Amino acid sequence: MDENKMKNDIRKMLEDILPLVDFDSDFLFAELDSLGITAILMTLSKAYDIDLESPDVTPKNFKNLDSLVRLVETKIAEKNDRQ
Structure with missing residues (x-):
């Protein structure tokens, strides 16, 4: 998935729930x-369709929108590796 598209999609989702x-x-x-x-x-x-849990909540992962995008990409890659 295009990283900019994912970033924009995540931004929109999160701005909708946390304006x-x-x-x-x-x-x-x-x-x-x-x-x-x-x-x-x-x-x-x-x-x-990924598992994000409390151990994923770190200042590094939640530093900014880019770090959240990287977290999602990592979880997607881990999920794909297990399949």
Whole structure:
């Protein structure tokens, strides 16, 4: 999948569920509360049919939108490797 398309798709999904969060921030993790993090995990898990769980919630993975895209790409690759 085209990385820019995925980034734009993820941005749109997350802005729809968390309209007050600045997804251009390089301090995204600091802007999120536990409900926001849970909403992101559930939304991305469902949209990409991947398993995102609490160990995936790290400041590195939630640093910014690009790091979230990389997390999703990694989980998709892991899922494909298991199939």
